[in-house]
Structure formats: C-alpha cells, structure tokens
Amino acid sequence: MVLELQGVSRSFGKGNTYVEALKPTDFYLQRGEMVAVIGPSGSGKSTFLTIAGLLQSPSTGEVVINQTSTESFNENKRSKTRLKEIGFILQASNLVPFLKVKDQLKLLDKVNSNHLSKAELNEKLNTLGLHDVMNQYPSELSGGQRQRVAILKAIYTNPSLILADEPTASLDSEKAFAVIELIRREVKSMDKAAIVVTHDTRLTQYFDKVYEMKDGYLNLLDKERN
Numbered sequence: 001m002v003l004e005l006q007g008v009s010r011s012f013g014k015g016n017t018y019v020e021a022l023k024p025t026d027f028y029l030q031r032g033e034m035v036a037v038i039g040p041s042g043s044g045k046s047t048f049l050t051i052a053g054l055l056q057s058p059s060t061g062e063v064v065i066n067q068t069s070t071e072s073f074n075e076n077k078r079s080k081t082r083l084k085e086i087g088f089i090l091q092a093s094n095l096v097p098f099l100k101v102k103d104q105l106k107l108l109d110k111v112n113s114n115h116l117s118k119a120e121l122n123e124k125l126n127t128l129g130l131h132d133v134m135n136q137y138p139s140e141l142s143g144g145q146r147q148r149v150a151i152l153k154a155i156y157t158n159p160s161l162i163l164a165d166e167p168t169a170s171l172d173s174e175k176a177f178a179v180i181e182l183i184r185r186e187v188k189s190m191d192k193a194a195i196v197v198t199h200d201t202r203l204t205q206y207f208d209k210v211y212e213m214k215d216g217y218l219n220l221l222d223k224e225r226n
Contacts, residue, residue: 001067002160002193003029003052008061010047021047023216024061031160034187034194036204039213045197046165048213052195053086053163054078066160083112087154089164089183094150095138101149102134105156112157121156128152128182144175148182155186162187162194173202180206 005027011020022044029035039045050056051063054070063070065085070078088094096104109115116124125131128148138146147167154162164183168176180196180203187194196207204210210221 001028002031002033002065003027003195004062004064005052005058006062006064008051008058008063010051010056011059020216022051022058022218025218027052027218029161029193029195031191031193032188033208034184034196034206035209035211036207037195037197037211037213037218038199038201038204043213044216044218045213047216048218049163049165049195049197052161053088054082083157084114085160087157087159087162089147089150089154089162089167094153095146097138100135100137101130101141104149104153108153108156115157116155124152124155127185143170144178147171147175147179151179151182151186155190155192160192162192164194164196164198166198167196168198168200168203176200176203177206 005025007024007026008022009020009024010022011018013019025048037045037048047056051058054063054065054073065081070081073081096107099107105115105121125134128151130145130148130152133141133145133149138149141149150167154164162183167183168179171179183194183196184206186192212219212221
C-alpha cells in the first residue's frame, strides 16, 4: 500500500467560524493504481490532496506512506518524505521561470540524489517528446509542453506517489487526454500510484477508480454510471 488515510479529517476555525473542510475519511491507494477525485470548488478536494501530500497535517487521523506512519513526523521529516516519496503536478505547472528546462532538473539533483539515471531520463524525454526543449525557458514553451515538463519534474526523483492538481486545466481535449495518458503510463509501467484532482469528467476512462468529493465527504463512484 503506497498511501493510507485512516480516519483523517481537517477542520478550521472555532465557534461561528468553525468549518470541517474534510470529514473523517478512510482512503487506500495501491501500487499501479491511478484514481481521480472530482467535485465542485470548495468541496474539500484541495484539502484532501494537501493532506495526502504532507503539505498540511490532519486535525484527526493518521497518514501512512509506504507502511510508515507520518503522525509523529516533524516538519523536517515531512519535507524529506515529500522530496523522496511524492511527485507533485500542479495546475500552473510549477516551473521556475528563470531556469531552462535542463536547469529545473539540475535543481532537483541538489535536493534529491534518487533521481533518474541518464538512460532513464533519455527514455522519459523520448516518451514525453521533450528533447528539443531542454535549453528553453518556461515562457518559450506551449501550455502542453509546460505540463509535460511538470510531469517530468514530478517523476524525475522516482517518487512512489504522484499527486496532480487539475493537471489538464486550460488544455483542449486532445492535449488533456495526452497528459493523463502520460501520467497513467508512468504509474502502470513503473508501479507507482497517482491521485488526480480534476473537474474534467472527460477523463474518467483513464482511471482505475473515481471518487467524488462533496461537502467534505469522499465517496467512491461506480464508473459505469459516471
């Protein structure tokens, strides 16, 4: 099991300002599994993803990554676990604007030694079609290219868990399908796991499971009816 959320919830405020953004949730994600979380804005999707990614702590419950409980982790340990185990793909592609693509990867080399070998990197560049953009800045790339670079950055450090937040936002159908297919290929071929938060219901065919977040509750949907 790559990820386990056991009775996890997240609340904010007190008294009249109290909000339970994520109701008590149990969630399990295995290697080779790719799941989607859909739902309206404000339903708790981002809270769920940031807790799964150790970017914030739950109010109750326990987050377990690769059979290791993170409940007692201090911020330094949480940061190291994020760098080693988790690859993030964000809506805005999260690229450093003043670094060329090749230098984005060199920056990761400095914080994580568990990166792809030269042969593995060359294979990913072929798969993602990025050989020709390694010397370019993010501003020189198309939206689809930036998202592919974001995927490359997310998998470059060999994480076991990929978390994607609206990775196909602002992309047309063809490019959206291509981006999700690339993530799925990485999950299946490298025995990783992925959670994709999305509003895009066109993409449900690519996922092993689809969950709906509504008013802080996470529910597994029947894909045949979705």
